[in-house]
Amino acid sequence: MSAAPRTSAVVIGASGGxxxxxxxxxxxxxxxxxxxxFARSHSGAGHLDLLDEASIAAAAGRVAEGPPPSLVIVATGLLHCGDHGPEKALRDLDPAWLAQLYAVNAIGPALVAKHFLPLLPKTIPGAGPVRPVFAALSARVGSISDxxxxxxxxYRASKAALNMLVRxxxxxxxxxxxxAIVVALHPGTVDTALSRPFQGNVQxxxxxxxxxxxxxxxxxxxxxxxxxSGKLLDYEGKEIPF
Structure with missing residues (x-):
């Protein structure tokens, strides 16, 4: 893909698949x-924890020291962890787990936007206008109408919250x-640790x-x-209604 000279790209969640x-x-x-x-598991300059706003601000500060970012991708998400997985019924709701899902899937990306969107450039000296992009991975199951x-x-509710925040x-x-363009992107079902327990029904x-x-x-x-800008798009570039 093309980009204006002397720009940078940022990937949040770089330790994931x-x-x-x-x-x-x-x-x-x-x-x-x-x-x-950047990732939570990275140490030093590459560390960024979505649950720690100070680490997000510090990462943005390090990026600001170099070429301005014309692409920021938040490639993070939480679906299951340990004994916790997607709820099948109301009786499975757990407030602590719900809070964790919202923290990772919605609040964390919003805080990344808080600190990284101000870094997106309008122009680059000597190169003219740029078209910067901030993209956060969402999911089709976060569409209320779908x-x-x-x-x-x-998971559905936290991704729906992310979609609203993106708008x-x-x-x-x-x-x-x-x-600037701000979008949510649905990657489809990707063969990663996040989807592995649920791949049996994938076409x-x-x-x-x-x-x-x-x-x-x-x-x-x-x-x-x-x-x-403000839309949820799938891996073919088709809009998914909120």
Whole structure:
């Protein structure tokens, strides 16, 4: 994908399957002067914990010291952890687990936006206007209008909250930088630790490896228009209604 000279790219969640694939693909393409990969499990300059706003602010400060970021991807998400998994019924609701899902799937990406959106450039000296993108991985199951099956209460609701935040962020960012695009992206079912326990019902040909998923979404990002800002788009660039 193309980018203006002297810009950087940022991947939040670079230790995960799809996040690592994003980072590797962006480095290989060589369109950015610097590719920053952040993750909770990284130490030193690469550390960023979605549950710790100070670490998010510190990471943004380090990015601000170099070429401005024209692409920020939040490739994080929580579906299951230990004994906790997607709820099948109301009796399974647990307030602590719900809070954790919201913290990782909605609040964390919102705080990343709080500290990284102000870094998106409008122009690059000597190169003219740029079209910066802030993209957060969401999910089709976070669409209220597309919900036919119910269940998975916390994951669905936290991703729906993320979708609303993306819409809000897009509206506000347009006032600051009318060239910026803020989107939520649905990668499909990707063969990672997040989806592995639930792959049994995936249709043939619809389970993507992380590398393919990352490249598909980078193609979508490449084709984004200003009118797409605030939308939830799938891996083919098709809009998923909220």
């Amino acid at each position: 799809i996040g690592g694939a994003f980072e590797a693909a962006l480095i290989e393409e060589g369109a950015f002067e610097v590719v920053h990969g 919900n036919r099956l119910g269940g998975w209460h916390g 809000n962020l897009a509206i506000e960012e347009r006032r600051r930088n009318d060239r 043939p040909g619809k389970l993507f490896d992380a590398e393919r998923a990352a490249l598909q979404l980078l193609d979508v990002i490449e084709e984004l228009k200003l009118a797409d």
